Amino acid sequence: MSEQNIEQYKISTEPYYQPVSDEVNLYEAAYGARMPVMLKGPTGCGKSRFVEYMAWKLGRPLITVACNEDMTASDLVGRFLLDKEGTVWQDGPLTIAARIGAICYLDEVVEARQDTTVVIHPLTDHRRVLPLDKKGELVQAHPDFQLVISYNPGYQSLMKDLKQSTKQRFAALDFDYPAEEIETQIVQHETGVDAETAGKLVQIAHRARNLKGHGLDEGISTRLLVYAGQLIAKGVDPVAACSMTLVRPLTDDPDMRDTLDAAVTTFFAS
Ligand SMILES: Nc1ncnc2c1ncn2[C@@H]1O[C@H](COP(=O)(O)OP(=O)(O)O)[C@@H](O)[C@H]1O
Ligand SMILES: [Mg+2]
Structure with a gap:
């Protein structure tokens, strides 16, 4: 070659x-x-x-x-x-x-x-x-x-x-999801959102990751956090961005969606 x-x-x-x-x-x-x-x-x-x-x-x-x-x-x-x-x-x-x-x-x-x-x-x-x-x-x-x-x-x-x-x-x-500080840096770097927003996204992910095995097969990945940050950086309302990237891809179960939506609004109250 x-x-x-x-x-x-x-x-x-x-x-x-x-x-x-x-x-x-x-x-x-x-x-x-x-x-x-x-x-x-x-x-x-x-x-x-x-x-x-x-x-x-x-x-x-x-x-x-x-x-x-x-x-x-x-x-x-x-x-x-x-x-x-x-x-x-x-x-x-x-x-x-x-x-x-x-x-x-x-x-x-x-x-x-x-x-x-x-x-x-x-x-x-x-x-x-x-x-x-x-x-x-x-x-x-x-x-x-x-x-x-x-x-x-x-x-x-x-x-x-x-x-x-x-x-x-x-x-x-x-490999596993990076520690909180590192993951926050990654989300910031990959999307351009500020440290506070990146930190909130990571917190939401931590809540969801605790549900693994309790109704969720897999936690919210770093990749999905990057998606959420990208939408927020484009001006999408954070609650809508999180719903689209962190909640809906993960589960179809209505109760589980409610639980995750609640976690989102805890951090991004409108
Ligand atoms: N340690 C890291 N450093 C930089 N970016 C990371 C890191 N971990 C995850 N990411 C981000 O998460 C996204 C998904 O990671 P990826 O390597 O595609 O996951 P995997 O191959 O494990 O499914 C990457 O595109 C990148 O934006
Ligand atoms: Mg891969």
């Missing part, structure tokens, strides 16, 4: 990432050992932003794949396509990453079927190879290649979980 094509996967400007603990150093050490890493945590807590930041910091190209249950091994590895000349092989995102020495980020890998997940196994042990069975090629991963997966333990079920044989190929970093 040409230099120009590699460039398209590079992150040119520093992504805004607010560290929450020692995750930057730990990740750097893991990358130094080219160790596969699993990022665990609820949706919208900063996992993807962290990977983008680390790829930028390490100067590596980043190839992200959003995994889903319809995904096949060919979607990752590649397939033969028909064109005028006949059949041509087209590398999938995992193969491209292995060839160019990118960080390959498989987002929500649990969503993929297990027969898809196993294709990453030979890349995660000392062999660092990727067999392209249909093409009859064994790709030796570039020395800078690294595999990163994300995983939401909250969605874990017996049907949908990673096999131990997959899990135990990764070092893991736990």
